[in-house]
Amino acid sequence: MAITMTKGQVGLTGNTAVAYAMKQINPDVCAAYPITPSTQIVEEFSGYVADGAVDTEFITVESEHSAMSACIGASAAGARVMTATSSQGLALMWEMLYIASGMRLPIILTNVNRALSSPINIHCDHSDSMGARDSGWIQLYSETVQEAYDNLFQAVRIAENEKVMLPVMVCLDGFITSHAIENMSLLDDAEVRQFIGEYKALHSLLDTDNPVTYGAMTLPDTYIEFKRQQSDAIARAKDVVSEIGKDFGNRFGREYGLMEKYMLDDADVAIVILSSAAGTTKVAVDELRKKGKKVGILRPRLFRPFPFKEVADALKGVKAVACLDRVDSMSGFGGPLFNEVRSSLYESEKRPKIASRIFGLGGRDYKVKDAVGVFEELLKIAETGKVEVLTKYITM
Amino acid sequence: MATLKELAKKNELFSGGHRLCTGCGIPPIVRLILRSANAPVVATTATGCLEVGTTIYPYTAWRIPWIHSAFENAAATISGIETAYRAFKKKGKIPKEKDIKFVAFGGDGGTYDIGLQALSGALERGHNFLYVCYDNGAYMNTGIQRSGATPFGAATTTSPAGDIILGKQEVRKDLTRIVVAHNVPYAAQASPHNWADLSKKAEKALKTNGPTFLNIISPCPLGWYSKPEESIEAAKVAVDTCYWPLYEVENGVLKINYKPKQKRPIGDWLKMQGRFKHLLKPENQALLDKLQGCIDAEWERLLSLDGKVI
Numbered sequence: 001m002a003i004t005m006t007k008g009q010v011g012l013t014g015n016t017a018v019a020y021a022m023k024q025i026n027p028d029v030c031a032a033y034p035i036t037p038s039t040q041i042v043e044e045f046s047g048y049v050a051d052g053a054v055d056t057e058f059i060t061v062e063s064e065h066s067a068m069s070a071c072i073g074a075s076a077a078g079a080r081v082m083t084a085t086s087s088q089g090l091a092l093m094w095e096m097l098y099i100a101s102g103m104r105l106p107i108i109l110t111n112v113n114r115a116l117s118s119p120i121n122i123h124c125d126h127s128d129s130m131g132a133r134d135s136g137w138i139q140l141y142s143e144t145v146q147e148a149y150d151n152l153f154q155a156v157r158i159a160e161n162e163k164v165m166l167p168v169m170v171c172l173d174g175f176i177t178s179h180a181i182e183n184m185s186l187l188d189d190a191e192v193r194q195f196i197g198e199y200k201a202l203h204s205l206l207d208t209d210n211p212v213t214y215g216a217m218t219l220p221d222t223y224i225e226f227k228r229q230q231s232d233a234i235a236r237a238k239d240v241v242s243e244i245g246k247d248f249g250n251r252f253g254r255e256y257g258l259m260e261k262y263m264l265d266d267a268d269v270a271i272v273i274l275s276s277a278a279g280t281t282k283v284a285v286d287e288l289r290k291k292g293k294k295v296g297i298l299r300p301r302l303f304r305p306f307p308f309k310e311v312a313d314a315l316k317g318v319k320a321v322a323c324l325d326r327v328d329s330m331s332g333f334g335g336p337l338f339n340e341v342r343s344s345l346y347e348s349e350k351r352p353k354i355a356s357r358i359f360g361l362g363g364r365d366y367k368v369k370d371a372v373g374v375f376e377e378l379l380k381i382a383e384t385g386k387v388e389v390l391t392k393y394i395t396m
Numbered sequence: 397m398a399t400l401k402e403l404a405k406k407n408e409l410f411s412g413g414h415r416l417c418t419g420c421g422i423p424p425i426v427r428l429i430l431r432s433a434n435a436p437v438v439a440t441t442a443t444g445c446l447e448v449g450t451t452i453y454p455y456t457a458w459r460i461p462w463i464h465s466a467f468e469n470a471a472a473t474i475s476g477i478e479t480a481y482r483a484f485k486k487k488g489k490i491p492k493e494k495d496i497k498f499v500a501f502g503g504d505g506g507t508y509d510i511g512l513q514a515l516s517g518a519l520e521r522g523h524n525f526l527y528v529c530y531d532n533g534a535y536m537n538t539g540i541q542r543s544g545a546t547p548f549g550a551a552t553t554t555s556p557a558g559d560i561i562l563g564k565q566e567v568r569k570d571l572t573r574i575v576v577a578h579n580v581p582y583a584a585q586a587s588p589h590n591w592a593d594l595s596k597k598a599e600k601a602l603k604t605n606g607p608t609f610l611n612i613i614s615p616c617p618l619g620w621y622s623k624p625e626e627s628i629e630a631a632k633v634a635v636d637t638c639y640w641p642l643y644e645v646e647n648g649v650l651k652i653n654y655k656p657k658q659k660r661p662i663g664d665w666l667k668m669q670g671r672f673k674h675l676l677k678p679e680n681q682a683l684l685d686k687l688q689g690c691i692d693a694e695w696e697r698l699l700s701l702d703g704k705v706i
């Protein structure tokens with residue numbers, strides 16, 4: 001899809017907007033492999049390369065494992081590097097995700113969320129990126145096309161921040177966001193250039209006068225120190241994400257925080273949910289608010305590092321919470337969002353009642369009535385103080 | 397081509413003090429290649445003996461920029477590095493006149509087996525790099541397990557010489573031929589005992605524009621059950637028996653670089669190594685004959701192609 005407009009409102013799919021953001025970022029190197037539903041990003045970016053619209057060297061690797069490996073090589077060589085994938089592609093990268101973060105390489109990956117096999121399914125859920133939640137990557141989940149687009153520029157700044165130096169994964173929902181056209185606004189190239197700045201790596205493999213060794217073998221006497229430093233870095237990323245979200249807001253009028261609160265301040269009950277499904281849930285909130293029900297939403301934008309203090313704080317006045325996960329962690333104890341939120345609330349003086357609901361796996365529709373159903377259940381829990389069913393599947 | 401004296405005067409880019417075994421074939425191979433480069437080299441190494449033995453933190457034997465990322469991806473990693481170099485050159489961030497050479501090292505496991513896909517992809521894409529496979533004929537770093545390069549009949553810890561099954565039952569993969577099938581501008585087999593041939597091939601490969609490949613036999617006293625002091629001799633006998641023919645394919649033309657005056661029987665090589673002990677028993681003559689047959693057939697094939705466009 002050709003984009004001629006660079007400012008003002010334009011209707012774009014998530015994939016086209018991401019490819020366009022990549023064009024504006026103009027990375028040094030991109031290595032990627034096609035997979036539904038992120039393929040379009042790779043195709044459209046190839047078009048920009050073929051037309052000379054970017055200076056990027058594009059490596060058409062033979063697998064996602066090699067995509068991430070090439071990204072690692074290029075990033076260690078000092079390049080600004082980007083890739084995109086989904087589902088099985090991210091799963092195939094898994095080994096290399098840990099190596100990218102362990103080497104503190106600021107690589108940017110767009111993950112268009114899709115279910116993992118088996119059974120094979122090309123539609124949206126979060127099993128791919130949630131499978132990588134402990135890989136040391138910063139994870140941002142985007143609700144809309146606009147947010148996915150905006151997140152990409154912020155991701156560059158977050159990753160390359162010298163207090164952080166970690167890879168960032170920007171997630172958006174497969175098909176729901178990647179293929180749906182939304183009205184959004186684009187930044188100009190000059191604004192983007194100013195916002196992201198130039199990248200100068202601290203240690204480049206191409207600085208042959210100052211040779212460095214990357215990826216040395218460590219024994220039990222040093223490994224844990226490396227991991228401790230990495231852990232501190234991802235913890236520091238939280239404030240950096242906030243600062244950069246504010247700066248983005250000051251410059252372009254769309255401010256981003258660690259999370260979005262929708263009608264939460266006076267809410268009795270709340271749904272905690274990621275990405276596009278928050279939009280559907282907002283419609284349910286609006287309907288129920290009209291009927292006088294005090295319902296609200298907490299939508300974490302940053303999942304890694306997990307803003308546990310801020311989440312606990314946001315939910316402190318709420319009586320009952322349901323965490324809606326578009327993935328099952330197969331632990332027999334709810335989804336990953338549920339586990340993080342429940343754990344975050346442990347220190348709270350007045351803990352709300354909390355339940356886990358798994359929804360929308362493999363692209364199953366999540367409708368306004370599903371959200372209304374959860375809110376009604378929550379209102380009952382708030383009244384009785386009893387959670388009848390702690391974890392269950394909905395949208396069945 | 398550099399003389400021995402000239403090579404000796406070059407900077408040592410691979411320092412001593414590393415932890416590779418006495419008699420290991422890898423260090424002389426790496427040192428010679430780095431000395432033959434005539435330009436700064438950036439290298440990557442697949443997981444294996446070379447990586448583990450040279451970089452136990454906080455030490456490194458590499459006086460060049462070097463990276464290890466994983467086992468199966470040396471060719472993909474070097475693709476990324478070499479591409480970043482081209483991107484920076486295009487943007488003027490690296491001066492035009494600056495020339496850097498890119499080398500990926502991998503063992504036979506990391507190259508013939510788990511890394512074959514990444515290698516094939518990088519060759520097909522035509523990156524400007526040299527891939528060096530040091531072929532010691534097994535996964536040595538993890539304790540001598542069989543690989544696609546392990547010779548027929550050799551005992552390894554996953555193809556032991558048992559009462560019924562006597563060592564590896566399969567004939568080794570011909571990786572050099574697989575690489576040649578990618579129509580790369582230069583691919584060759586070499587051996588550390590013939591430093592002049594190896595150095596010349598490395599120089600040629602690094603001068604060539606495009607993907608190039610060296611497959612180098614690398615004796616391993618631990619895995620071959622051979623004497624460390626006989627490693628270089630073992631490499632020589634591998635070549636004299638034509639187990640490891642020295643040849644190159646340059647722009648499609650095959651050339652045998654060394655033809656033994658008298659091709660020695662494979663038994664001469666096997667008897668230097670404990671991993672073939674069972675093959676030398678009279679009752680297992682048939683196995684020995686099979687191995688000899690494979691070697692003869694390959695040598696005949698090469699002779700028939702010598703000097704020809706293949």
Ligand SMILES: Cc1ncc(C[n+]2csc(CCOP(=O)(O)OP(=O)(O)O)c2C)c(N)n1
Pocket residue numbers: 442443444445446467468502503504505506507532534535536537538543
């Ligand atoms: C994905 C993966 N699988 C297995 C291993 C374990 N492993 C490390 S090195 C190695 C063998 C290396 O063999 P080779 O490539 O022949 O090199 P050498 O050890 O002989 O130097 C294996 C199996 C690993 N590191 N990564």
